[in-house]
Amino acid sequence: MSGWRPMKMADIAAVSAISDAVHGAYTEGAVIYAERLRLYPAGCWLLEHDETALGYCISHPWLGDAPPTLDTRMQAIPTRPDRYYLHDLALLPQARGTGAAGDGVELVVAQARQAGFDRIALTAVNGADAFWRRQGFNAFPIQNAAYGAGSIMMERTTAEGRDRQRE
Numbered sequence: 001m002s003g004w005r006p007m008k009m010a011d012i013a014a015v016s017a018i019s020d021a022v023h024g025a026y027t028e029g030a031v032i033y034a035e036r037l038r039l040y041p042a043g044c045w046l047l048e049h050d051e052t053a054l055g056y057c058i059s060h061p062w063l064g065d066a067p068p069t070l071d072t073r074m075q076a077i078p079t080r081p082d083r084y085y086l087h088d089l090a091l092l093p094q095a096r097g098t099g100a101a102g103d104g105v106e107l108v109v110a111q112a113r114q115a116g117f118d119r120i121a122l123t124a125v126n127g128a129d130a131f132w133r134r135q136g137f138n139a140f141p142i143q144n145a146a147y148g149a150g151s152i153m154m155e156r157t158t159a160e161g162r163d164r165q166r167e
Helices: 009-026 030-039 100-112 129-134
Strands: 003-006 043-051 051-064 081-090 118-125 138-140 152-157
Touching: 003 100, 009 030, 009 043, 009 051, 009 081, 030 051, 043 100, 051 100, 081 100, 100 118, 118 129, 129 138, 129 152
Parallel strands: 081 118
Antiparallel strands: 003 043, 043 051, 051 081, 118 152, 138 152
16 A cells, blocks of 8 residues: 555546546545635645555545535635544445555544544444444444435544543
8 A cells, every 4th residue: 555645636537537436425526625724724634555545535624513515515714623523434345344444534533633623523324333443433422314314413522542422
């Protein structure tokens, strides 16, 4: 596995194709990924091996308990964000089981810390909450039904080895 690198605009077609392959009903249009990259490039990475895209990770500062609306442009990063949001981590099947997902989460944690955030939120879909729990995330009630009835909002701190329940 070659590893994670900063995402570029030239990667958006590959990101969109990976999203379509991995997320099914939860995929978003390429314009959404391009906007996230434009708004917060420090939180966007591509996983590749031998110049082949195998996954991506998109994250950014956020405000409030409700996640960004699915497949909707944000227009701007909130001016007073209170948390860091892991928007999406997607891997093609050939990248799973390689440790790449955990490495991607660590990129997000490091970026959140560097940006001054002490907590990271995400929305788990399609039964992915078990994976996220292994990464130190804990569930709290979702505030946005757009992600579907089985969706779970999750959160963790950026502190090393410290997992906590939402207070």
